[in-house]
Amino acid sequence: MGRSNEPPRLPDGSFAAWSRDRLAMARRGADECGDVWQLEPGVYVAAAAGPCEAVLRRAQDFPKAPSPLFPPLRRSSGAPTAEERARAHASRMRGLRAQAVAARVGEVACGTARFADQLPTGQDVEILPVVRHTLAEVGVGCLFSADAPALLPYAARLFLAREVLVRPSRWVWPRWVPTPARRFRTRQQIAFTEALRPVVRRRRSPGPLGDDMLGQMLRPSPRYGPLPEEAVLDTLPGITVATFETPTRAAGWILLQLARDPQAADRVATEAASLPVDPADTTSAHLGGLAYTQALVSEVLRLYPPSWLLTRRAARRTELAGYTIDAGSTVLVCPYTAHRDAREYAEPDRFRPERWLDGPASPAEPGAFLSFGTGPHGCEGSALAMTMLTLLTAQTARRLHLSEPPGPDPSHRVTTLEGLAPAGLRLRATSRG
Known part of the structure; x- marks a missing residue:
């Protein structure tokens, strides 16, 4: 499975800080820690397109919990x-x-x-x-x-x-x-x-x-x-x-x-x-x-x-973006930060509908869309x-x-x-x- 290591943790990361401004902390985590980062022990954020897509596609490793809203x-x-x-x-x-x-x-x-x-x-x-x-x-x-x-x-x-x-x-x-x-x-x-x-x-x-x-x-x-x-x-x-x-x-x-x-x-x-x-x-x-x-x-x-944020739980010990994720860990999939990644979209924070149209000023294929x-x-x-x-x-x-x-x-x-x-x-x- 590869070497056992954990994603980096945001120095002041905690649920209390997260709850005060989730969007700002999501951006900070992606900017300072990278594609996958740790909010608290056993709670990880997939911040980039690759890890986000991997979690969502690997349903056996990261199953979606049954909705508690209408059981x-x-x-x-x-x-x-x-x-x-x-x-x-x-x-x-x-x-x-x-x-x-x-x-x-x-x-x-x-x-x-x-x-x-x-x-x-x-x-x-x-x-x-x-x-x-x-x-x-x-x-x-x-x-x-x-x-x-x-x-x-x-x-x-x-x-x-x-x-x-x-x-x-x-x-x-x-x-x-x-x-x-x-x-x-x-x-x-x-x-x-x-x-x-x-x-x-x-x-x-x-x-x-x-x-x-x-x-x-x-x-x-x-x-x-x-x-x-x-x-x-x-x-x-x-x-x-x-x-x-x-x-x-x-x-x-x-x-x-x-x-x-x-x-x-x-x-x-x-x-x-x-x-x-x-x-x-x-x-x-x-x-x-x-x-x-x-x-x-x-x-x-x-x-x-x-x-903007999807929750999955690791069903077994596995890897994500080269990091070890233990069974029972929570993984937060963040389309918000994945969509604002400059590797996926040029000028990612700018509103530019033309990027989705065919033309010389548009990319041949838009980035990941989640x-x-x-x-x-x-x-x-x-x-x-x-x-x-x-x-x-x-x-x-x-x-x-x-x-x-x-x-x-x-x-x-x-x-x-x-x-x-x-x-x-x-x-x-x-x-x-």
């Missing part, structure tokens, strides 16, 4: 087996692949156009709640089609339960302790599941299963037959919330960039003029024509990856997220000028605990006429 509900019949959950994941992936998303571009365009049309003008608006509502309508619609309106209120309460659960607390309780936040989460999870159950049973009765993600999950496997009902239901709360929660953080950074860079916003608006007057007529070909808009979205995601992860646990909704974000950007710039509110107060605060977000972001919109 399987306790039932007398027992939770779905690991094999059933794997089959449910594979069927979800089929419903979210690029081809499936391409068939729903018109629906996504309609939702994002409504956001731009209904955004109040001439006043300061806290933008993330408005974006979240729009993307929830779009995302839940892609998952459940005509059944989405009835399920949307339950999805919103699942999101609220998630927010309550991840709020900072001075006490860290064992997962088995039924805290008020966990009881609230369980109630909302049960409510969502029981609202979805009759939908599943109705679709499984004689008739169409549907061409959405749920329909893909209900299609019987030639080898295994249909998924058990509980395997379908238990795996849906997490993906339902993720469909709009993570893209909302990304959309906040994108809209802030449009407000701060009018020239880039004008270029997006010019490109978006090619979209159909009726958003429902938008196709994947129109989406493909939004080259600069997609480049702008990719550049914002590079600079502000909404999932905003959607990679490997076995890469984001299964990446195609849907990129479609939503690209069309939201295009439809907004086409209709509106955005600006930050005047005055000395900042327009937002940066939060990093559960993702990188411009919390409390306030923007002002004016019509392009």
Whole structure:
């Protein structure tokens, strides 16, 4: 395995210092210690693209822990087996692949156009709640089609339960302790599941299963037959919330960039003029024509990856970038620093969408891009997220000028605990006429 040695440790590194300014310490660790560094004994940070990709791809060495946010509900019949959950994941992936998303571009365009049309003008608006509502309508619609309106209120309460659960607390309780936040989460999870159950049973009765993600999950496997009902239901709360929660953080950074860079916003608006007057007529070909808009979205995601830090735990003693990592160690994968590495991107801290376009001033191939992860646990909704974000950007710039509110107060605060977000972001919109 090679020589046994540990990654360098940041001299004043500790969880207390980390919690005060995570982004600054992540940058310092990468600058002063290198590609892999030690925060505390047994806690390591993969700061560069190579180690980040290695951890994410080596799922046997660095497995992803099951999400504690929406664990399987306790039932007398027992939770779905690991094999059933794997089959449910594979069927979800089929419903979210690029081809499936391409068939729903018109629906996504309609939702994002409504956001731009209904955004109040001439006043300061806290933008993330408005974006979240729009993307929830779009995302839940892609998952459940005509059944989405009835399920949307339950999805919103699942999101609220998630927010309550991840709020900072001075006490860290064992997962088995039924805290008020966990009881609230369980109630909302049960409510969502029981609202979805009759939908599943109705679709499984004689008739169409549907061409959405749920329909893909209900299609019987030639080898295994249909998924058990509980395997379908238990795996849906997490993906339902993720469909709009993570893209909302990304959309906040994108809209802030449009407000701060009018020239880039004008270029997006010019490109978006090619979209159909009726958003429902938008196709994947129109989406493909939004080259600069997609480049702008990719550049914002590079600079502000909404999932800026991913946690893995070493299943066994192994090596990473030449260092020995003991079994049970925590490895924090940091796309934020990997994306700001000069070895990956020229002028890494500069906002330059052109780096994603073909041309003499652009690199032949952009550097590592980890905003959607990679490997076995890469984001299964990446195609849907990129479609939503690209069309939201295009439809907004086409209709509106955005600006930050005047005055000395900042327009937002940066939060990093559960993702990188411009919390409390306030923007002002004016019509392009």
